Amino acid sequence: MKKIVVIGFVGTQLDSGKTSGRWEKWRPTVALTQREDLVVHRFELLYTHRHLALVEQLVADIASVSPETKVHPVALDIADPWDFGEVYSALFDFATAYPFNTDEEAYWIHITTGTHVAQICLFLMAEARYLPGLLLQSSPPKRHGINQVGDYALIDLDLSKYDPIARRFAREQSDAIALLKSGIATRNEHFNRVITEIEQVAVRSRAPILLMGPTGAGKSFLARRVYELKKARRQIDGRFVEVNCATLRGDGAASALFGHVKGAFTGAVTARGGLLRSADRGLLFLDEIGELGADEQAMLLKAIEEKTFFPVGGDLEVGSDFQLIAGTHRDLRRDVIAGRFREDLFARINLWTYSLPGLAQRPGDIEPNLDYLLARHSAELGRMVRFSKEARQKYLSFATSPAARWTGNFRDLGASVMRLATLADGGRISDALVDTEIARLRRQWEPGGDARTECIDRLIPAEDLAKIDLFDRLQLESVIRICRESASLSDAGRRLFAVSRSTRASSNDADRLRKYLARFGLNWKSVQAADLATR
Known part of the structure; x- marks a missing residue:
């Protein structure tokens, strides 16, 4: 003893x-x-x-x-x-x-x-x-x-010695992980390990989290789920504020993020609080953080470290106590080496970094996600929608095969299930309907025709298309692809004319792109509308 x-x-x-x-x-x-x-x-x-x-x-x-x-x-x-x-x-x-x-x-x-x-x-x-x-x-x-x-x-x-408490903790963690995954019984070992650790970090830390992965891999979805988890635990009581940094360009980027004072620049007739202040006591999700400009990166670093920043044109600091989740499809390490991203900012947001695999790398998770999406669309449509046995087997066989590229990841799968649910007569997805959908997906993923590129024959009447040389047609397809990848007309123009614009005394990239599209009877709205119709 x-x-x-x-x-x-x-x-x-x-x-x-x-x-x-x-x-x-x-x-x-x-x-x-x-x-x-x-x-x-x-x-x-x-x-x-x-x-x-x-x-x-x-x-x-x-x-x-x-x-x-x-x-x-x-x-x-x-x-x-x-x-x-x-x-x-x-x-x-x-x-x-x-x-x-x-x-x-x-x-x-x-x-x-x-x-x-x-x-x-x-x-x-x-x-x-x-x-x-x-x-x-x-x-x-x-x-x-x-x-x-x-x-x-x-x-x-040592709470682990108390079986009822240990069981309760395990149940709480299981419920939290289910929330992060929306109850989807995912089978991918890497993804499940990532979600388990994110759950632990989310409830124990307020440090920034960096989510890396291709477009459509679920970064935005997961960030919102983390917010819901923390709010349910009463660890946060502010708003969830989501910002796609790719849409923040030019002089308005800093104003949108950090706000401005009245009279800070031409047109600033009233003061603006900014998105960071909107996220006070809440969670700020900065998607595509690698697209921020150098000035905005420096201001963001101060805001993360000190919880204070200067609005554009202001002399007095304002505060915002937010938790940050950042998302990117880029390799920020390479951007740091290339000088496109601040090394100190990367070090600050790189404490908890997680890579979300694309859907093509998670074939085992397609079936549970298919069931989840079908149930969600059934609820939205107000009627039960189901596959026939043969149709389900055929769809899953294709969806999990190397032929299914899933370039748009879960956005592609969500759009596919939405089309099937909408067109299912009597709420039954038939074998023939699956054949049509598979053919549509194959066309969508053909070279030059992935989830971000639409064949121009859907945008231009056949009689007009016949008058366009193959050279011009291939160029137009590339321009349309860039437009679909961009957040705005100005953004697309900057990418398309990045070299020539440096040799011009004055440039208006948006106007140049607008005139180019007009040559073929197109405009920004028509291109974007066609894109949305195929998602």
Whole structure:
């Protein structure tokens, strides 16, 4: 049996008493040594210098009732026993210097005596294992009389030893992971490991999270789920603010993110709070963070580190206490090397980085996601939609084969299921309907015709298309593809004319692109509308 060592503060009120009447009241420190069923080998009695007389009285009283108990008074240099920092520091110094011998001694941390601050500090020290023992809570007897012994209870802060608590924690974690995955029983081992760790990080940390992966891999979806999880745990009470940084271009980017003061620039007739302030006490999801300009990157770094920033044109800092999740399809490490992304900003957001695999790399997850999407679309349509047995087998066989490229990832799968659910007569997806959908997907993924590229014969009438040379047609297809990859007409123009614009005295990329499309009877809206119709 290990020897029992009790560590506790002198109870300046509960342990007090000089006359013989002190034996008729419950004194927690003395009472622990009066029990017939308990032998305390040593008592580490913590006290401050002004209570030395009381300590000497307790040493004598314990010696009279329990000669086998060695009392070791320990004076702590604490001027204010209600000062948390002072008490914790004194206990920390005591614990780090104490020669614990857990092989031969069992340590009980007495939390009944001392100020509330002292009790809290003892709890924290035991929880952190600086004091490697059990918490000891003693209580007075129900009836008063001579030799007031009372009761005591031991508390082990290792929660894994409490089966009901352990099961509850496991259930809570399982529910949280299910929330992050929308209840989809994903089978991909890598993805499941990523989600499990994200759940742990989300509920334990407010540090930035970086989600990497191709477009459509579910970064935005997962960021919103993290927000919902933290809000359900009451760890966050602000808004979820989502920003696609690819849409923030030019002079308006900083204003959109950080706000501006009235009169900051031409047209700033009123002040603007900005998206970062909108995310105060909430979660800010910056998708495609690699598209931010150099100035915005510098301002964002300050906002992340200090929770303060200057609005455009402002002299006074404003604050926003947000948690950041960033998303990107780019390799930011290469961008740092190339000088396109700040190294210090990357270091700040690279603490928790997770790569989300594309759908083509998760063939085993296509079936559960198919069932989830079909149930969701059935609810939206207000009718049950199901595959026939043969149709389901044919669709899954193609969807999990190398022929299914899934270049748009879950966006492609979602669009495919939506088309099947919408066209299913009587709510039944037939074999013939699946054949049509597979043919559509094959055409969509042909070279020059993936999820971001639409054949121009759907945009231009056949009689007009016949008048276009093959050279011009191939060029037009490339231009349309760039338009579909871009957030705005100006963004597409900058990408298409990046070289020639540097040699021009003045440039209007958007106007040049607008005129080019007009040559073929097209405009930005028609190109984008056709794109949406095929998603």
